[in-house]
Amino acid sequence: MENLGYYCGSYGLIEDMKIPMNDRVCYFGDGVYDATYTANHMIFALDEHVDRFFRSAEQLNISVSFSKCELKKLLQDMVNKVDSPEQFLYWQVTRGTAIRNHAFPEPDIPSNLWIMIKPGGIKDIYQKFKLITVEDTRFFHCNIKTLNLLPNVIAKQKAVEAGCDEAVFHRGDRVTECAHSNISIINNGVLRTAPLDNLILPGITRGHLLDFCRENKIPVDESPFSLNDLMGADEVIVTSAGALCIAASEIDGISVGGKAPELLNILQQSALKKFQQDTCYNSCF
Structure with a gap:
């Protein structure tokens, strides 16, 4: 598999993934993200990127419905599924899915987790x-x-x-x-x-x-x-x-x-x- 997408428990090729129109990302960009690279199917600076991701979500009062350990395990599991040992790894969380309204939806609406992996390596450091x-x-x-x-x-x-x-x-x-x-x-x-x-x-x-x-x-x-x-x-x-x-x-x-x-x-x-x-x-x- 050359690329892989994830959305709230569903997996598939990125081009086949479907996102609900009422995900608040569509109207407001209401979410945060982080990204890094992998080599040998190992994730670069994973702990630091996940820590920043949770800090960003907290600063926007986005209630994340998973722990740091759960996210790190999910990211590593997905990296292992992709053939290329060098990958670009991206993930984001949005405030959830609800009818368009500038105000936050009810607090019991779960956040939405997206993950995207595609082949890619770091740049030549000496260029x-x-x-x-x-x-x-x-x-x-x-x-x-x-x-x-x-x-x-x-x-x-x-x-x-x-x-x-x-x-x-x-x-x-x-x-x-x-x-x-x-x-x-x-x-x-x-x-x-x-x-x-x-x-x-x-x-x-x-x-x-x-x-x-x-x-x-x-x-x-x-x-x-x-x-x-x-x-x-x-x-x-x-x-x-x-x-x-x-x-x-x-x-x-x-x-x-x-x-x-x-x-x-x-x-x-x-x-x-x-x-x-x-x-x-x-x-x-």
Whole structure:
């Protein structure tokens, strides 16, 4: 089987799955999601992604009708059913199925769990990204991994049309994050990344990057940085579950980075090691 879908207990090929029209996702995007990758049928950073998923649901008052352990077992069982050892694993929960109404449905309506698996692996960590900058016009709850991603979709499409890999959001002069990644910079031997406030997603791989810095005694500065800081940085680093730790070589057509290859290499090697360790064994299953 090349891909697999799941909806509230039903399994099937993704293209054959059917979703009720009254699932609140259809009208309101009323739900949260998370995603990661697998290798050797092992799930990368599973505990951290599941923890963030439950945090996001709690922040939107979505009552999840399953435990973290039940979800992790279900995800692993589904990963085992798909032939490809390298997979993109996605899951989301919505507030439930009810007649369209802006107000929440009755609390006894169960939430709906979706899972999707398709073949896919992480990107080549040593490639160089081309980026563009885009004004960040999203709402002020970017720390919640909601399904309301239209601004991110538009920004990513602008990047594609410009022949680039990712779009960097900024609010005025402050750099926040990318359309579907976090962004950090290295300057004068210090890694700088935006603080964990309501303007950025608390990226799992971003957290790993900070751990790698501490392990290697690389100073970290979690404070806002500007577009000028971004353009003048020694290195510009994009992180996500699929990209891990990829450096940028160009932003808005201007060459950037390439001035701290030793530090960059330390972080990239650490990211690869972390991925390989997570996906070579998993003591939970």
